[in-house]
Amino acid sequence: MSDKFIKNLLNGILQILFFLLALVLSIGGIKGFSYICFSGEAxxxxxxxxxxxxxxxxxxxxxxxxxxxxxxxxxxSLFINENAKRFRLIGYLLLLNSVIEFS
Incomplete structure (x- = not known):
């Protein structure tokens, strides 16, 4: 397999995941907000x-x-300053997610 095929495959998978997460967050956010605000059971x-x-x-x-x-x-190049900042952000978010998951 060539590097371009793998890159395109990863890009496609991440694009689908990005779209699905956006869809779930928007629908879940609207339903959750309406439940919290308008439900007497919250x-x-x-x-x-x-x-x-x-x-x-x-x-x-x-x-x-x-x-x-x-x-x-x-x-x-993968080794640029912006990518280092992105990996740092990803690390912080994963640390925050683990704290939230275990609390």
């Missing part, structure tokens, strides 16, 4: 849990977006 603990789950989705969305930007900078 509790504080349930609301906090919903907000934390939404923040997990947003962070995964940012991670996929950063990975797409890294993949698109492949033509020049």
């Amino acid at each position: 509790t504080i603990q349930g609301s906090i849990s919903g907000i934390l789950r939404f923040s997990l989705g947003v962070s995964y969305f940012i991670i996929v977006k950063s990975l797409l930007e890294i993949l698109n900078s492949y033509e020049y």
Whole structure:
């Protein structure tokens, strides 16, 4: 397999994941917000849990977006300052996600 085929395959998978995450976040955000605001059954603990789950989705969305930007900078070089910043951001978001998952 050539490098171009693998790059195109990864790019396609990340594009699909990016679209699906955007769709899930928009629909889930609207439904969750309407549940919290207009439902008499919403509790504080349930609301906090919903907000934390939404923040997990947003962070995964940012991670996929950063990975797409890294993949698109492949033509020049992977070892540029912007990619180092993106990998640092991905690391911080994954650390935050692990804290949220284990709490």
